[in-house]
Amino acid sequence: MAVKKLNKDKEKEALQELTKFRLIAPAKSDEVVIFKQITDPGEAFLEYGNSTVPPKKVVFPQTETLFRFQRGNPELREKNVEEEGTTVIFGLRPCDARAMSIVDRLFSWDYEDPYYLKRRELTTLVGLACVEPPSINCFCTSLGGSPFGTEGLDMLLADMGDHYLVRALTEKGEKLQETLSAHLEDAPAEEEKKAEEMAARAEGKIARSINTEGIPEKLPTLWEHELWKKVSAACLGCGICTYLCPTCHCFDIQDEVEEMGEGRRARMWDSCMFSEYTLHASGHNPRPTRRERTRNRISHKYSYYPKRFEVIACVGCGRCINLCPVNIDILEILEQVVDAS
Amino acid sequence: MVDVERLREIAREVISRDDVRQLIGYRQGTYGFRARPAFITSPEEVDQLIFSPACVNNLATYLTLEEKLPVPRGQEPDLRKVAVMVKGCDSRALVQQMEEKAYERERIVVLGIPCTGVVDMDKVEKRFPDVLSRGEITLEGDKFVLSFDGQREEVPKEELLADKCKRCRYPTPLVYDQLLDEAVERFADDDYSDVLELEKRSAEEKWAYWEEKFSRCIRCYSCRNVCPMCYCEDCVLDRLNPQWMRRSVDISENTAYHIARAYHLAGRCIQCGECQRVCPVEIPLMELNRKFYKDVEELYDYEPGTDAEAPPLLATFKVDDREDFIL
Numbered sequence: 001m002a003v004k005k006l007n008k009d010k011e012k013e014a015l016q017e018l019t020k021f022r023l024i025a026p027a028k029s030d031e032v033v034i035f036k037q038i039t040d041p042g043e044a045f046l047e048y049g050n051s052t053v054p055p056k057k058v059v060f061p062q063t064e065t066l067f068r069f070q071r072g073n074p075e076l077r078e079k080n081v082e083e084e085g086t087t088v089i090f091g092l093r094p095c096d097a098r099a100m101s102i103v104d105r106l107f108s109w110d111y112e113d114p115y116y117l118k119r120r121e122l123t124t125l126v127g128l129a130c131v132e133p134p135s136i137n138c139f140c141t142s143l144g145g146s147p148f149g150t151e152g153l154d155m156l157l158a159d160m161g162d163h164y165l166v167r168a169l170t171e172k173g174e175k176l177q178e179t180l181s182a183h184l185e186d187a188p189a190e191e192e193k194k195a196e197e198m199a200a201r202a203e204g205k206i207a208r209s210i211n212t213e214g215i216p217e218k219l220p221t222l223w224e225h226e227l228w229k230k231v232s233a234a235c236l237g238c239g240i241c242t243y244l245c246p247t248c249h250c251f252d253i254q255d256e257v258e259e260m261g262e263g264r265r266a267r268m269w270d271s272c273m274f275s276e277y278t279l280h281a282s283g284h285n286p287r288p289t290r291r292e293r294t295r296n297r298i299s300h301k302y303s304y305y306p307k308r309f310e311v312i313a314c315v316g317c318g319r320c321i322n323l324c325p326v327n328i329d330i331l332e333i334l335e336q337v338v339d340a341s
Numbered sequence: 342m343v344d345v346e347r348l349r350e351i352a353r354e355v356i357s358r359d360d361v362r363q364l365i366g367y368r369q370g371t372y373g374f375r376a377r378p379a380f381i382t383s384p385e386e387v388d389q390l391i392f393s394p395a396c397v398n399n400l401a402t403y404l405t406l407e408e409k410l411p412v413p414r415g416q417e418p419d420l421r422k423v424a425v426m427v428k429g430c431d432s433r434a435l436v437q438q439m440e441e442k443a444y445e446r447e448r449i450v451v452l453g454i455p456c457t458g459v460v461d462m463d464k465v466e467k468r469f470p471d472v473l474s475r476g477e478i479t480l481e482g483d484k485f486v487l488s489f490d491g492q493r494e495e496v497p498k499e500e501l502l503a504d505k506c507k508r509c510r511y512p513t514p515l516v517y518d519q520l521l522d523e524a525v526e527r528f529a530d531d532d533y534s535d536v537l538e539l540e541k542r543s544a545e546e547k548w549a550y551w552e553e554k555f556s557r558c559i560r561c562y563s564c565r566n567v568c569p570m571c572y573c574e575d576c577v578l579d580r581l582n583p584q585w586m587r588r589s590v591d592i593s594e595n596t597a598y599h600i601a602r603a604y605h606l607a608g609r610c611i612q613c614g615e616c617q618r619v620c621p622v623e624i625p626l627m628e629l630n631r632k633f634y635k636d637v638e639e640l641y642d643y644e645p646g647t648d649a650e651a652p653p654l655l656a657t658f659k660v661d662d663r664e665d666f667i668l
């Protein structure tokens with residue numbers, strides 16, 4: 001399909017058109033940018049670096065009802081994801097889209113997760129290329145991504161100043177392009193070349209990197225290495241690095257009983273950095289300190305996941321570095337892994 | 342400001358002592374202007390130590406955060422002391438922890454840092470975005486001097502100073518074994534103007550305000566984990582049987598969480614501001630803590646973390662306590 005352009009003065013109209021679906025876009029809450037459902041195009045905030053909380057919460061909600069139950073009634077009322085309707089996530093960054101395609105493998109592995117997969121099927125991802133790498137700690141290029149990367153996306157927008165260059169990438173993207181056709185114009189031929197140059201320039205600005213070669217194989221050999229104690233010494237065991245990570249996907253399942261014997265079974269984000277994660281009923285915890293928890297976080301992303309799914313479960317978005325309160329830096333940890341002997 | 346050579350010299354003496362197991366201080370961060378906690382166990386590591394206005398963390402947290410593993414049979418537990426560097430506000434956490442008998446005074450060696458204020462890293466990074474190489478921040482007179490990539494920038498102190506420092510009553514540590522520099526005079530005071538503003542609003546306005554903030558909370562519990570006064574071994578939030586607080590994230594549970602935490606900190610919060618600093622979604626937690634702090638000061642004439650000999654507020658009763666707020 002031909003490359004199109006969306007003039008910025010038509011941006012609001014186009015978003016208005018999309019509100020006939022469940023439209024999720026970055027929006028500001030005070031100074032914090034978070035993806036949320038918007039009904040008024042004015043709420044969308046596209047001049048952003050990257051969101052604090054990744055859009056993974058749209059397909060993998062932080063708290064999700066699996067089904068409801070009632071005392072004396074053997075029937076379970078199952079949740080129907082389809083009722084949430086067709087969803088468009090508008091303006092997410094390429095790393096966050098790529099993260100979803102990585103997490104897809106887990107949710108469709110030994111058991112096909114109906115909630116997650118249904119939602120993914122119903123969702124169209126409209127990416128916003130990074131003309132500027134949004135944070136000093138971006139390192140997507142080390143992991144096969146890039147500021148103009150398309151993996152996982154259905155459509156990619158690139159900010160060209162007074163307009164966006166619009167490229168449909170999948171069937172879903174083409175369908176969306178049709179929906180938006182009244183607001184789009186043909187893009188001049190030289191635009192694509194210009195976008196390529198912008199992409200190369202943006203890539204050149206990525207300041208941090210890691211050579212991941214050999215890391216997945218090496219990690220298991222460093223199980224008892226002293227580096228884990230060193231790199232985790234300052235860790236607070238808070239959940240920031242995992243909750244804000246677009247590829248972290250651990251969850252817990254709990255029953256919540258309400259009044260009158262009604263209740264629900266719900267799943268909710270969990271974090272391997274929490275002290276009660278994998279705490280056994282016996283009181284034994286196989287990961288008793290932050291040393292084992294940090295080792296698990298890194299190993300899961302950079303060793304277990306690639307072993308099973310042939311892809312590292314990190315996209316280099318840099319959130320865990322930006323927001324760790326004590327400056328625990330995954331790139332520094334990986335460098336120590338590379339250097340360790 | 343603390344002379345780094347002197348700091349290292351003292352640290353070397355302390356960590357060389359037979360009765361000291363570990364020294365907790367600060368070292369350079371991995372990028373930009375950041376500093377981070379350092380855990381020193383041998384004299385060779387002492388040269389990592391720094392102190393600058395970028396040293397924002399309250400290291401007192403680590404005294405109660407340590408995970409105690411069962412000691413293997415036949416081995417003795419390591420009961421040697423832990424040395425810790427504290428600024429004025431951080432020292433109050435030690436005082437309060439000791440007031441609550443979290444540990445014995447003899448267990449720790451306190452290196453006090455007379456403090457002239459730390460920066461708000463968000464303000465720094467807004468002003469100097471994209472500084473990758475490790476930069477340094479020093480205070481010269483009434484200006485912060487930031488050096489990075491061969492550049493030198495001066496910024497009026499006021500513009501980068503952390504809010505808590507603008508109302509700091511105790512810049513010189515209230516407890517220490519050794520002071521790393523001359524004591525500094527108090528240079529600020531707290532008029533609670535922010536709390537007074539909040540108090541003026543109607544209940545509806547207050548709820549609208551907090552509803553917006555609390556609905557952003559992702560319940561990562563960083564505000565709890567970083568807090569030097571949140572050290573219960575068995576936290577009400579982690580309890581599963583019975584479960585006092587649900588893990589589901591919605592406005593009701595989020596609000597319950599924040600109210601529970603604020604109450605558990607009443608008469609105990611020492612205003613280090615760490616909870617608000619770490620919150621990834623910028624919830625102004627200090628506004629809650631400060632309301633309670635002000636109430637405690639007004640109602641009971643009590644300032645937490647200022648007197649290690651004083652009993653904890655909630656463990657005391659005075660016949661002339663004001664009771665006019667009790668229904």
Ligand code: SF4
Binds near residue numbers: 241242273324327328
């Ligand atoms: S964000 Fe930092 S302190 Fe918190 S759990 Fe992760 S590594 Fe530890």
Ligand code: SF4
Binds near residue numbers: 247248313314316318
């Ligand atoms: S591990 Fe860190 S850098 Fe990698 S995807 Fe997660 S948050 Fe981003």
Ligand code: SF4
Binds near residue numbers: 428430431510
């Ligand atoms: S509050 Fe006071 S003691 Fe604490 S960092 Fe600020 S000036 Fe220093």
Ligand code: SF4
Binds near residue numbers: 557561619624
């Ligand atoms: S740090 Fe912020 S987001 Fe995390 S639990 Fe506390 S208030 Fe909520």
Ligand code: SF4
Binds near residue numbers: 568569606610611616
């Ligand atoms: S509640 Fe916040 S300000 Fe008070 S002691 Fe805890 S971390 Fe410090």
